[in-house]
Amino acid sequence: MTTPKQTFLLTDTGIHETTTDFSSFASTGITGDINLGCVTNDIRLPMFWYGNSDLLTWRIFDPITGLPKTYTSVAAYKYIRAVQFDQMINQAFFLTAFRDDSVFSNANGIITRYNPATQIESEFVIKIKGVTTSIFYALDIKVDPSRRNIWILDAGNNRILRCNVDTGEVNRIFSPSKMVAPCSMTIDLSSGDAYIRCLNSTADGDSESSSSSSISSSDQLFLETIYKANDDGITPIVETNSTIQYDNKWLSPSLSDIEDIISTGDPIPLPASDSMKFDQLRGKLWWISKSSESIVFVVDVNTLVMNSISLLPSLDSISTINLDRDSGNAIVCGSYGSSGRIVVVDQTFFTYTTYLCHDCSSINNIIVMEPEFGNCLPFYVTGYAEQTNTESSSSETSNPVNVCTINNALIAEEETASTITTHTPYIDVRVWGAESSGISSTKVWTSKNRPSPDRFVENAFYTPLFSWSSIVKAGKPVIAIATENGDLLKIQLDIEQSSILEIGKCSQPVDGAIIGLSVSNGNSNVYVSGQGSIARINFDPTTVEADTEESSSSSSSQSDENMNSNNLLVSQKITDTGIGGLSVQFHTISNEIFSVSGQDCTLISSKGLDGWEAKATYGPVPNPFKAIWSKQHNGVVMAGKYSVHLVKIPTGTIQVTYGVPDYQISDICVKNGKIGIAVSSFDGENGLFKVLDANLVSNLLFYKSSGESPSGSCFMSDTTVLIALDNYEANSTRFVSANFSGLVQESSISIEGQIKSLFFDENFDIAIAVFSSGKIISIRLDDSKIPIITTLGDLNQEISFAGGSLLSNQEDKISTQKKIRVFVGSSNGTNDRWDSGEIETESQEVLYGGGDNLSPGEAYWLSISIMDETYGWSEPTSRLFTVPIM
Amino acid sequence: MTSVTTREYNPTTGALIGNVSSLNFGKIASGSHTAVKVIDFAFSGLTEVTNIKIGILSSTLEVNEYPTDIQSDGSSSNGSFGLMHTDSFNKSLATSSLSRHVAGLNTTGLSSDEFNVLIGNKSDTVSQFVYLDIQLGSNDLGTFAGTYKVFFDFE
16 A cells, blocks of 8 residues: 655654654654644754653654754643644744633633744744734644645634734634534645534534533534635534543533643643645545544545544554555554554545554654645745845935835835735725836836736725725624514614614514523524523524523523522623633622523523512513623623622632622623723712722723713724713713723714614624614714714614624625725815726726825825625725825 | 546756645745646556646636637647646756746636646646746735645546
């Protein structure tokens, strides 16, 4: 059977080189328990990285000399899950799932970038729209060098990130609703398609049900799902069953789970980074099943014909897989008895041959020294601008040649980042004019749609189109509304047309009073809590069904133990924790506070809240206290009547309390460790909104209104706070936005009536507000963050509660425009300087010539309007910019 | 099984350097072209290879916006990616900028794509010598990367 030309085994006793037929094994002199490695061909003779978990270092191994290159040692953490080498820039990336040397507040994952040439090690900073984001319990990374992408399986946040490997900017986020624990992946480097293995704890995929049966049930199957992700989105392509289950702490660990893992030193048992491989020549995806099952799967990704074979008779455990490029055969490694074992699986006939390695008790990984790109040959080249008169003319600061060159360089870097994906909401606008004499080395940037002949750059700017969402709309928002007469409605809105698109009505009665709603993102599930029950309502666009699950009377012993029927709910909050699916915190008449997450129901506190009057009411609670899970705090932030509490999980102890004795709290919101509280005076005529830091100590933002009070609705994003202010005397509501530096922007108009609920989507700066009268409005923040109000419709009936999700389909949020119009004026919305007219282009960049209409140093308003086939022409989006002084 | 190995040659002497899995054209100034890379493709696990083509599947550098003078092998007289091919090593081609180029990006991923360049054979299982270089525009700055892909029929 064909085998690779040169292979190294990473084992529990060190690195061994094998002969081409695996007939013998020779020690390289590298000892220790070695798990990971990756090939680098930054020089003509390939070497590979290897990590020694005992020494906590990474080194480069030179197969020619048989020695490690000691000068390239890289510090590393114990829980490194993956290592990748970017062959385009000759840098290595190391993924640590969580930092084991961290303090409690910082157990996030980290990607370390190492440059062997400079020996500089730095953190790879991940950004979403320029804002740094964290990864938590990240389990795999893969680099796609030619597309300049790095894929990150951010399992703790239940998302997959695709970033530009040079800038760290996220260009796509995948977060399918039923995805659990994305743990390993591989990439088809020809197409750029990614294949991701995820684990689901239940066979029906309903991991969101709060009252499903115990996971220890012996007849329950465990699913592995392989997703395919690319520019078109993410779809499951294969599902396999397994009898092996992982504890929930490995699937969606909390911070305390991570602390436990670090303290016990347990290895992460989920399939490793090198448990999947893609054969580009043959279009076959290979992966190994969980360790003790020793199953090898292969699927033809074009036909989706799948095959599998159990190696259990020959392998006690299975740890890694690699491919022989020439033959397409799979090389699987693991252990058998007290030896390491290699199994070569013939890709055609699915027979296999075994080889024993007695020099170790287990083979952790295998390095195959062959080209990794199939019949694709990656290329790369680095271009730079010639500084024609840099040093010698340093004193000539106004020299136009030098300045223009630098300016172009800045644009070039942005250009590279912006053209990676259609989902990066940038448009590149270049302002240029007639040729200027004496400037010979500053030709216009090479670009699509470039008019001919070339002209010379006079000035240029680059603008991220930060409110792209207001141009190409974000799906169709869905909200759920409970009416005073007991109906449960699902409302689909059309923001573009400023109308209510569809109203669905639940055909089955919901048990008990409806006191809380939550619509899960990406599907039609609506969660409803009533008196002692939590229901999941399954809406469909055409048929309405209900699936009510009685948590109080369930046969589940867990429910009997922790949630007896006497625990009538008086208020609750349903949230998506982002790491463990649905989480419900609720307050009972006996002042008990529960946390429900997945299948766990835990009493977290029996302490009463000050001033709170528990009500065993069958109607809606007029002013419910609120409890919000805070990932940053690893606890629940709860509002009482006169104070905010941070409750530690799992002990249930109240860690910090912040009191507002002269006011009453009407709402709280939590974001990134910040806690926003809306409070009103006793007479309800004045309100405050405060943003507190994570320890409930200092005011990050303080805003006081006069004649109005926060009406129980506030939302906070990374950069923005949105508050609804109720003027009781005038029976009207006004909206205010603020940032954390204290800038407050107010809506120019008020809406008649009292607000019932407010939903805010930070990605799109769009909010939906439902009024008690049934009126529904949208609030859009313009480029200056000023709230702009549009009426969407009126249900003309009293609303008791509303919950919602603004994005029914995130994949729809950005589409390709067909035409674009750019105009520039001396004031917002005008075109007295330039007007491009309609330009037909699908490109994300536009060139526009303006001659001498703009003066360096002067500020102008740039406006952009975009047309696509789905939504037609957008309203212009404007941005103030200053022409650079050349 | 069928496989293909990419081999690189010294552009001055024509001597075999070794197998390669990626091409680093190095760092060059905007407005200039890279040194020429000389490669060929050796096939194994088959008796005869025909219809060898090279296409550019992805590139962060514009491949060719307005291709001109497209010849029968699919190459054009302009473009960012120089590509020529000969039966025997030609030093003069390898030491100056190339005059024929890839006419456009292969967007289909198929061997039938109109922008592939047809490469002949030196023997039944070895391609002609292939000469590659890259021309950057005056304002092309940054790192540019992508993939060539080799297509072929075999029996």
